[in-house]
Amino acid sequence: MFVYESDDDILVIDCGIDFPDETMPGVEVIVPDVSYLRDKVDKIRGVIITHGHVDHFGALPFVLPRIGNPPVYATRLVKGFIRVRLAEFAISRPKLRLIDPDDKSFNLGPFEILPFRVNHSVPDSIGLCLNTPAGKIFHVADFKFDLTPVDGRVFQIAKTARLAYPEVLALVSDCLGATTPGFTGSEREIEKIFSQIIREAEGQVFVTTVSSNISRFQQAIRVSLQHNRKIVILGRSVREKIEISRKLGYLKLNQSDFVSPQKARNLSQDKLTYLVAGSYGQPNSALARLAQGTYRDAKLEKGAVVIFSADPSPPGSREAMDLVVDNLTLKGARVHYYEIQENLHVSGHGSAGDIRLLFALVKPKYFIPIGGDPRHIRAYSFLAQEMGAKEDQVLELFNGEVVQFANNQAQMVGKIKVKGIPVKST
Ligand SMILES: [Zn+2]
Incomplete structure (x- = not known):
């Protein structure tokens, strides 16, 4: 779960569950700690879900009631998955709004959101170009480049490059495949x-x-x-x-x-x-x-x-x-x-090659790896540095850490106390 905050407005991106390990018997899922948002509920303009995996939308039934039930934005298929998930938990009358990556942009408070299609292991996944008061930020959660996807919907590469013009302050993107060389194979x-x-x-x-x-x-x-x-x-x-x-x-x-x-x-x-x-x-x-x-x-x-x-x-x-x-x-x-070892699975996450290609398309000033463990975060850092970034242009972010964007600069400015909330099985 990511929170983008300007003076009076907040945008939330993704709201997933995590899974317990063997040290947490009886725990079914772990949901995000939203205590930081508790007294800022009036500022929340919406939650955008990037794709249909439970580690990106599965915590909505737990989180929405705690943050004032703001509207949730997602593509058609993801919206369908969310509707079923919320019904399972008897969340009535959710405010679900449609995102069409082929359509124009939309605004949430001072944030202009320009979605574009990416490939992943679930159809209808998107990346986001956010025009914020502090500058342009690309938020690309789980992605890979698949030029022959089974559903024929290819990563909108040209659109991504166009949206990135003329300059991007920061790219916040998936690093899970950074330790894997080459390009991730096609689902096909x-x-x-x-x-x-x-x-x-x-x-x-x-x-x-x-x-x-x-x-x-x-x-x-x-x-x-x-x-x-x-x-x-x-x-x-x-x-x-x-x-x-x-x-x-x-x-x-x-x-x-x-x-x-x-x-x-x-x-x-x-x-x-x-x-x-x-x-x-x-x-x-x-x-x-x-x-x-x-x-x-x-x-x-x-x-x-x-x-x-x-x-x-x-x-x-x-x-x-x-x-x-x-x-x-x-x-x-x-x-x-x-x-x-029959190659019965291909990953939905971009490998080093995919990550480099995204860097080349977006050409950000700052790089923020997300969605991986420390080893993936560091490998992503090296990929960025190999492509010319200086060490201080990569911000290695861990849970609760805050980046401030101002005057065309980004810097880490502290940490909010967060602790995943375990939910016991019923
Ligand atoms: Zn995913």
């Missing part, structure tokens, strides 16, 4: 791998990925249909995301290509692909229960092929995933997962 590369595996499968096929990765599901659907397999969806998170994406036109899946789990039981299993929730091995997910033989809606048959198209990055997910892989293996499934 996954389709070939899916095709090889699904073509050779003789019985059931199960595909799991992060539920918001609509392009990944689209590729699994496309390949399955090519091999005369109809689609079955198992698990609430995947069903919800696929339904919204279909409804809003972000996923192509005809009603006739889709079979309910009940109907699927009576069909020949080699004519089906199951899209299933639980890519991180979550213990209550459809896939974990299938692996234990306790899932009501479907049964895993001996010889089934299971594709995990995800990297176990959240804390604890590797162990959870390994357990599910073991259980699936014992049930006679052939499991394709991260250890097998």
